[in-house]
Amino acid sequence: MTIFHTPTEWRALRPSGTLGFVPTMGALHDGHLALVKTALAQCEHAAVSIYVNPTQFNNPEDFAKYPSTFEDDCRLLEEVGCGFVFAPTYETLYPDSYRYRVTETETSTVLEGAHRPGHFDGVLTVVLKLFNCLQADAAFFGEKDYQQLLLVKEMAEALHHPTKVIACPTVREPDGIAMSSRNRRLNPAQRALATQWAQTLANTTLSCDAATQDLTELGFTVDYIAERWGRRLGAVHTPPLDNGPVVRLIDNIAL
Numbered sequence: 001m002t003i004f005h006t007p008t009e010w011r012a013l014r015p016s017g018t019l020g021f022v023p024t025m026g027a028l029h030d031g032h033l034a035l036v037k038t039a040l041a042q043c044e045h046a047a048v049s050i051y052v053n054p055t056q057f058n059n060p061e062d063f064a065k066y067p068s069t070f071e072d073d074c075r076l077l078e079e080v081g082c083g084f085v086f087a088p089t090y091e092t093l094y095p096d097s098y099r100y101r102v103t104e105t106e107t108s109t110v111l112e113g114a115h116r117p118g119h120f121d122g123v124l125t126v127v128l129k130l131f132n133c134l135q136a137d138a139a140f141f142g143e144k145d146y147q148q149l150l151l152v153k154e155m156a157e158a159l160h161h162p163t164k165v166i167a168c169p170t171v172r173e174p175d176g177i178a179m180s181s182r183n184r185r186l187n188p189a190q191r192a193l194a195t196q197w198a199q200t201l202a203n204t205t206l207s208c209d210a211a212t213q214d215l216t217e218l219g220f221t222v223d224y225i226a227e228r229w230g231r232r233l234g235a236v237h238t239p240p241l242d243n244g245p246v247v248r249l250i251d252n253i254a255l
């Protein structure tokens with residue numbers, strides 16, 4: 001597996017044949033690896049980017065505490081047969097210091113966008129930069145971040161980007177919680193409670209209001225529970241049980 005850091009290096013390395021691209025922020029788990037496996041099933045080569053993108057973090061503490069496990073990530077990627085890892089620096093990806101950005105004005109203003117000002121500008125901008133650097137045939141995104149998936153798909157169409165955006169289902173832990181790099185920050189008491197977050201969101205016999213009330217009674221702070229795009233989507237902050245950190249969790253299910 002080859003690790004590279006700049007688009008110039010990539011131009012020399014890029015193999016012939018179809019390329020599938022999986023953008024990530026590292027701290028990889030089986031959800032990410034499922035995307036890489038799908039990329040390798042549909043394309044001859046796979047490239048994964050590992051970059052914790054500062055411009056998409058509206059909360060500096062969330063950025064500072066974001067887990068970083070680069071060596072482990074590379075080992076896991078090698079095991080599933082990924083050929084290439086792109087690990088750029090801020091200077092490489094943002095020669096403009098983020099003066100140029102992609103802003104969407106509808107889908108990005110609700111739900112996640114309403115609660116995380118600037119988040120989707122950062123996401124769309126970095127994804128477009130990565131797409132331009134990699135020049136892949138297809139890029140694979142998880143339904144776990146459903147609003148992000150919709151926005152990236154729409155952006156590629158709107159800007160006539162040749163990379164095809166492909167949706168992959170959410171991979172869950174046995175107790176139903178969606179795999180997430182942020183789950184690593186939960187202590188055992190919070191991790192146990194998080195099961196009820198996943199179960200409550202998925203319990204469609206409850207209205208969104210009733211689910212919000214149940215989650216609030218369990219101690220979560222609810223950003224939103226809402227139905228849109230044929231899905232039920234939600235975001236909560238965990239309570240700081242046993243002095244644990246407040247961790248923001250998002251998830252969605254098909255209705």
Ligand code: AMP
Pocket residue numbers: 023024025026031032034035140141142143144145168169170171172178179180181
């Ligand atoms: P992240 O590293 O969290 O930015 O995620 C990188 C990609 O992996 C995004 O397309 C996510 O939607 C996807 N992803 C993260 N967690 C999961 C999961 N549990 N199942 C499927 N895809 C996921």
